[in-house]
Amino acid sequence: MKAKLSTIVLTLFLSLTIFSQAASAGEVEVLHWWTSGGEARSVAVLKEQLEKEGHTWKDFAVAGGGGDTAMTVLRSRAVSGNPPTAAQVKGPQIQQWGDEGVLTNLDAVAQAGKWDQLLPAVVADVMKYEGHYVAVPVNVHRINWMWVNPEVFRKAGAKIPTTWDQFNEAARKIKKAGFIPVAFGGQNWQEATVFESIVAGVGGTDFYRQTMIDANPKQLNSPTMVRCFEVFRNIKQYTDKNAPGRDWNLATAMVIKGEAAMQFMGDWAKGEFTAAGKSPGVDYVAVPVPETSGQYLFNIDSFIMFEVSDKENKKAQMAMARLILEPKFQEVFNVNKGSIPVRTGMPRAAFDQVALQSINDFIASAGTGDLVPSMAHEMAVFPAVRGAIFDVVTNFYNSNMSAENGAKSLASQVSAAM
Ligand code: GAL
Numbered sequence: 001m002k003a004k005l006s007t008i009v010l011t012l013f014l015s016l017t018i019f020s021q022a023a024s025a026g027e028v029e030v031l032h033w034w035t036s037g038g039e040a041r042s043v044a045v046l047k048e049q050l051e052k053e054g055h056t057w058k059d060f061a062v063a064g065g066g067g068d069t070a071m072t073v074l075r076s077r078a079v080s081g082n083p084p085t086a087a088q089v090k091g092p093q094i095q096q097w098g099d100e101g102v103l104t105n106l107d108a109v110a111q112a113g114k115w116d117q118l119l120p121a122v123v124a125d126v127m128k129y130e131g132h133y134v135a136v137p138v139n140v141h142r143i144n145w146m147w148v149n150p151e152v153f154r155k156a157g158a159k160i161p162t163t164w165d166q167f168n169e170a171a172r173k174i175k176k177a178g179f180i181p182v183a184f185g186g187q188n189w190q191e192a193t194v195f196e197s198i199v200a201g202v203g204g205t206d207f208y209r210q211t212m213i214d215a216n217p218k219q220l221n222s223p224t225m226v227r228c229f230e231v232f233r234n235i236k237q238y239t240d241k242n243a244p245g246r247d248w249n250l251a252t253a254m255v256i257k258g259e260a261a262m263q264f265m266g267d268w269a270k271g272e273f274t275a276a277g278k279s280p281g282v283d284y285v286a287v288p289v290p291e292t293s294g295q296y297l298f299n300i301d302s303f304i305m306f307e308v309s310d311k312e313n314k315k316a317q318m319a320m321a322r323l324i325l326e327p328k329f330q331e332v333f334n335v336n337k338g339s340i341p342v343r344t345g346m347p348r349a350a351f352d353q354v355a356l357q358s359i360n361d362f363i364a365s366a367g368t369g370d371l372v373p374s375m376a377h378e379m380a381v382f383p384a385v386r387g388a389i390f391d392v393v394t395n396f397y398n399s400n401m402s403a404e405n406g407a408k409s410l411a412s413q414v415s416a417a418m
Contacts, residue, residue, distance in 0.1 A: 026316030038271020066189030098129030201291030270338030
């Protein structure tokens with residue numbers, strides 16, 4: 001009887017503890033597109049930190065670099081009245097979700113965490129809808145990077161280029177030596193990522209602003225834009241026949257393995273080098289895309305949060321918002337992801353030379369007016385305009401369209417989308 005009684009007490013005790021844990025813990029369902037090796041390692045940090053606080057993470061990963069597939073899936077979930085707790089949404093799109101009245105107010109967490117003091121004002125503004133926080137920024141990525149395998153350059157007797165003329169010279173040598181000069185992923189967002197860096201470098205920062213941000217038809221159809229299309233087309237002969245449709249991280253792997261010499265890609269590519277145990281300055285080199293040194297095309301990841309009715313899930317949601325801007329998360333996440341912290345005043349000790357260069361270039365470019373939002377990564381224009389640019393860029397790259405017609409078509413399709 002005694003034994004029985006103690007079993008009953010123990011069972012009661014256990015079920016009470018389990019119950020009380022369940023009662024204080026909620027669930028977050030998080031939509032994101034971080035599925036590559038480096039990305040998955042990064043997002044796992046957030047999951048871990050939330051679980052440490054007793055909450056549950058329901059992963060809603062939708063593969064597809066650049067996030068266009070994820071955005072389509074998010075739309076359909078939201079339309080059916082069943083959005084996730086949080087979703088990776090960026091730039092001007094945050095305002096569009098705000099217009100729909102489905103986002104939750106994060107002001108209380110923001111105030112407690114002093115977000116207004118910790119975030120650059122330009123970043124904080126993007127995260128607010130009608131003056132209230134509805135999104136949390138995670139990081140700052142730089143787009144205009146070139147990832148280099150120095151060993152391949154060495155074997156080919158080529159020099160790392162800083163201009164497009166030098167690029168030609170180097171690429172020719174690399175091809176002759178039997179390597180693939182450029183690791184390329186033929187998907188529209190990757191093509192647009194390369195193209196916008198060319199526009200910034202060849203045209204200069206003002207031209208980038210006029211075209212990729214202001215979408216000025218006169219500049220879109222100009223001799224400078226024709227030149228940008230020519231430089232873009234010229235790259236194609238230095239890519240391999242398997243480029244069409246290739247995922248960006250597979251292209252990065254070609255550089256890591258020494259099959260290809262270079263890749264033009266944002267610094268999430270660094271996450272792949274890091275995940276593969278490679279060191280910057282030794283196994284790989286990161287330099288700005290030719291002719292873009294001093295320029296910084298930025299891309300800020302962020303999560304919007306939807307209205308949630310369950311009280312415990314709401315707590316979990318607010319915990320997620322709070323954790324994202326805490327120093328520990330900012331450090332570990334960004335080291336893995338290849339980005340730099342969006343929280344200002346962070347210690348730099350954990351960051352490698354590429355991240356430090358990114359931090360310094362970010363600050364310097366803000367001072368010279370060369371810090372500009374990425375069109376390809378949804379920082380600069382509304383989705384309809386971005387879609388029009390993507391269509392023209394990808395049609396041009398995958399056809400024999402002349403550079404003149406590329407520029408003409410860019411101006412007309414963008415105007416029609418505005
Ligand atoms: C970007 C995103 C990055 C990275 C990349 C490739 O749009 O901002 O965080 O994930 O897509 O998926």
